[in-house]
Amino acid sequence: MGAVNPVDAVATGTAVDRVDRVPKQDRSRATRQRLLEAAVACLAEHGWAGSTVAVVAERAGVSRGAAQHHFPTREDLFTAAVEYVAEERSTALRALFPQGAAGDRRAVVAALVDLYTGPLFRAALHLWVAASNEDQLRPRVTELEARVGRETHRIAVDLLAADETRPGARETVQGLLDMARGLGLANLLTDDGPRRERVVAQWADLLDAALG
Amino acid sequence: MGAVNPVDAVATGTAVDRVDRVPKQDRSRATRQRLLEAAVACLAEHGWAGSTVAVVAERAGVSRGAAQHHFPTREDLFTAAVEYVAEERSTALRALFPQGAAGDRRAVVAALVDLYTGPLFRAALHLWVAASNEDQLRPRVTELEARVGRETHRIAVDLLAADETRPGARETVQGLLDMARGLGLANLLTDDGPRRERVVAQWADLLDAALG
Numbered sequence: 001m002g003a004v005n006p007v008d009a010v011a012t013g014t015a016v017d018r019v020d021r022v023p024k025q026d027r028s029r030a031t032r033q034r035l036l037e038a039a040v041a042c043l044a045e046h047g048w049a050g051s052t053v054a055v056v057a058e059r060a061g062v063s064r065g066a067a068q069h070h071f072p073t074r075e076d077l078f079t080a081a082v083e084y085v086a087e088e089r090s091t092a093l094r095a096l097f098p099q100g101a102a103g104d105r106r107a108v109v110a111a112l113v114d115l116y117t118g119p120l121f122r123a124a125l126h127l128w129v130a131a132s133n134e135d136q137l138r139p140r141v142t143e144l145e146a147r148v149g150r151e152t153h154r155i156a157v158d159l160l161a162a163d164e165t166r167p168g169a170r171e172t173v174q175g176l177l178d179m180a181r182g183l184g185l186a187n188l189l190t191d192d193g194p195r196r197e198r199v200v201a202q203w204a205d206l207l208d209a210a211l212g
Numbered sequence: 213m214g215a216v217n218p219v220d221a222v223a224t225g226t227a228v229d230r231v232d233r234v235p236k237q238d239r240s241r242a243t244r245q246r247l248l249e250a251a252v253a254c255l256a257e258h259g260w261a262g263s264t265v266a267v268v269a270e271r272a273g274v275s276r277g278a279a280q281h282h283f284p285t286r287e288d289l290f291t292a293a294v295e296y297v298a299e300e301r302s303t304a305l306r307a308l309f310p311q312g313a314a315g316d317r318r319a320v321v322a323a324l325v326d327l328y329t330g331p332l333f334r335a336a337l338h339l340w341v342a343a344s345n346e347d348q349l350r351p352r353v354t355e356l357e358a359r360v361g362r363e364t365h366r367i368a369v370d371l372l373a374a375d376e377t378r379p380g381a382r383e384t385v386q387g388l389l390d391m392a393r394g395l396g397l398a399n400l401l402t403d404d405g406p407r408r409e410r411v412v413a414q415w416a417d418l419l420d421a422a423l424g
Binding site for chain 1: 257258259261262334337338340341342343344345350353354357358380383384386387389390391392393394395396397398400401402407410411413414415417418419422
């Protein structure tokens with residue numbers, strides 16, 4: 001474990017490089033993450049029209065050049081941002097039920113619906129709606145939405161212990177996620193929390209009975 | 213019913229005025245209607261950022277002055293447009309089942325979901341999302357959404373013959389309309405028709421059982 005011989009290191013191209021590079025990579029990763037989080041917050045608050053790379057860079061405390069090094073285009077930045085936060089949320093959702101949901105489907109339904117009421121959903125909604133009118137954005141957002149949708153479905157099926165070989169089980173779970181998305185939309189302009197809680201409680205019961 | 217005596221008419225202030233006014237009112241109503249329909253189409257196709265009174269007036273073949281006579285502000289025009297089309301759709305929905313739905317809840321669920329997949333939903337979605345970031349628009353759209361939502365709920369309860377005195381019945385219907393809204397959103401970027409049909413069939417069955 002002695003000191004690295006600089007000459008050997010240069011010869012193999014590893015050790016000294018690595019010593020130099022690791023903190024740089026860390027810094028770079030931290031910058032990237034700050035940009036992604038600022039992008040989601042910006043999209044949620046100001047919508048697509050008010051969200052540019054420059055605005056996000058300033059919010060993240062990163063130079064515009066550094067932001068453009070990570071994300072050459074506006075589309076790159078915002079699709080990456082929604083994807084990043086969606087992945088974080090999926091991880092957090094799985095972490096809520098580390099031993100599985102132990103049959104508490106009501107808790108799972110509530111947690112799934114929560115995915116659609118925060119700043120991530122708001123940001124994704126702005127991106128979807130913008131993509132419906134912007135040719136440059138549409139294919140990327142369509143692809144992203146499909147990927148995130150599949151992953152959310154997979155998590156929901158797992159946590160709800162839904163047996164997808166049973167007729168109707170797959171559509172039951174899909175309809176629940178559609179309902180969750182609709183509840184997110186209903187929450188856009190007003191705080192729909194109290195009504196949402198009652199709807200979620202009722203639909204969780206219907207779901208529980210349907211999934212057996 | 214002899215000719216109106218002009219002198220009498222002037223004296224009472226009715227007959228001649230009315231003769232003059234009726235076609236003018238008709239023209240005015242037709243102009244207003246053309247503007248409203250053009251506004252919804254414009255919003256659905258180009259989003260809020262691309263929707264101005266001038267663009268709509270041109271699309272409707274109406275002078276900008278005439279458009280501004282009917283709708284002094286952009287907000288007036290677009291909230292009125294979404295409201296007008298929502299009313300038209302409610303009327304059309306009721307007309308689909310003139311004798312009530314005769315217990316065919318699957319047909320009612322399909323018709324309700326259809327409300328959320330056409331240009332009206334797309335236009336309303338653009339308006340909602342714009343309202344979430346625009347202070348001038350937010351209170352009007354919030355109020356409009358609440359009104360349209362109540363009316364849709366009332367129609368759904370009627371057509372589904374849901375007994376709202378039964379515990380959970382109200383929330384069952386609300387959740388269905390939330391699901392329909394979420395299905396509308398899922399249809400924004402891609403044609404989600406085949407998947408939607410399966411989800412609707414499954415949830416119509418669950419709903420039918422739940423409502424008794």
